[in-house]
Amino acid sequence: MNIALLGYGKMGKIIERIAIERGHSIVYIKQREQSTGNLEQADVAIDFSVPSIAVSNIKEALTAQVPVVCGTTGWLEHYSEVADFCKEKDSAFLYGSNFSLGVNIFFELNDYLAKMMKNFEQYGVSMQEIHHTQKLDAPSGTAITLAEGILANSSYESWTLDPQATDKQIHIDAVREDQVPGTHTVRYDSSIDQIEIKHTAHNREGFALGAVVAAEWLKDKKGIFSMKDVLNLKK
Ligand SMILES: NC(=O)C1=CN([C@@H]2O[C@H](COP(=O)(O)OP(=O)(O)OC[C@H]3O[C@@H](n4cnc5c(N)ncnc54)[C@H](OP(=O)(O)O)[C@@H]3O)[C@@H](O)[C@H]2O)C=CC1
Numbered sequence: 001m002n003i004a005l006l007g008y009g010k011m012g013k014i015i016e017r018i019a020i021e022r023g024h025s026i027v028y029i030k031q032r033e034q035s036t037g038n039l040e041q042a043d044v045a046i047d048f049s050v051p052s053i054a055v056s057n058i059k060e061a062l063t064a065q066v067p068v069v070c071g072t073t074g075w076l077e078h079y080s081e082v083a084d085f086c087k088e089k090d091s092a093f094l095y096g097s098n099f100s101l102g103v104n105i106f107f108e109l110n111d112y113l114a115k116m117m118k119n120f121e122q123y124g125v126s127m128q129e130i131h132h133t134q135k136l137d138a139p140s141g142t143a144i145t146l147a148e149g150i151l152a153n154s155s156y157e158s159w160t161l162d163p164q165a166t167d168k169q170i171h172i173d174a175v176r177e178d179q180v181p182g183t184h185t186v187r188y189d190s191s192i193d194q195i196e197i198k199h200t201a202h203n204r205e206g207f208a209l210g211a212v213v214a215a216e217w218l219k220d221k222k223g224i225f226s227m228k229d230v231l232n233l234k235k
Pocket residue numbers: 006007008009010011012030031032033048049050051053057070071072073074096097098099100134207
């Protein structure tokens with residue numbers, strides 16, 4: 001399979017290595033200042049760039065009839081615009097706030113726990129995400145997906161970064177620490193005890209492998225998809 005890399009930073013470079021190990025070829029690399037190769041030759045594009053450029057990267061690839069796997073976070077206010085654009089181009093698009101298998105299992109666990117906790121209002125929920133200091137967006141895309149999972153399965157109404165969250169808001173504490181690849185905790189606290197679920201990424205390998213697996217899955221498909229489709233987790 002021929003792959004275009006849109007963004008060639010920490011993630012782009014690991015994805016390149018894993019893609020080549022799995023027998024694929026990198027035919028196009030787009031960086032901030034330059035691009036090499038030919039986008040039109042790609043069977044699929046993988047975008048791990050920056051929030052401000054992701055939407056135009058995605059549209060450029062879809063216009064060239066190249067399906068896009070996007071791992072870039074922090075641009076979700078434009079998600080429906082991108083989905084509509086993809087449908088208009090009759091192409092394929094898959095966004096994942098987190099491509100690691102472990103986090104996608106954690107998403108399911110989070111949904112299940114939220115459903116269970118809905119009946120026990122003595123517990124209040126809060127979240128914490130910890131990432132490296134170069135991260136541009138807060139809260140993390142993964143934290144937003146976790147919060148959306150709780151919102152869909154509880155009587156909470158929104159999430160907030162504000163520590164003065166109301167009873168109807170899920171507080172997300174976004175912590176930045178040097179070198180941390182990504183740690184997410186969901187906590188249910190009462191005056192009696194605490195229940196916590198936590199995912200810790202030891203490195204970026206799982207994110208990159210998941211993105212390549214998603215690209216292998218998306219090639220030749222049309223439509224809007226998520227990692228739930230790739231991992232067959234849809235109920
Ligand atoms: N979904 C998931 O599983 C994961 C998502 N992410 C997300 O992926 C994104 C990238 O992460 P990461 O690789 O760690 O970040 P990096 O900062 O290491 O890499 C981003 C790259 O994008 C480049 N870039 C900047 N402008 C453009 C442009 N106009 N066109 C193409 N590339 C451009 C940057 O170039 P320059 O160096 O010149 O600035 C840089 O090389 C982030 O949004 C992050 O949150 C990260 C890990 C996992």
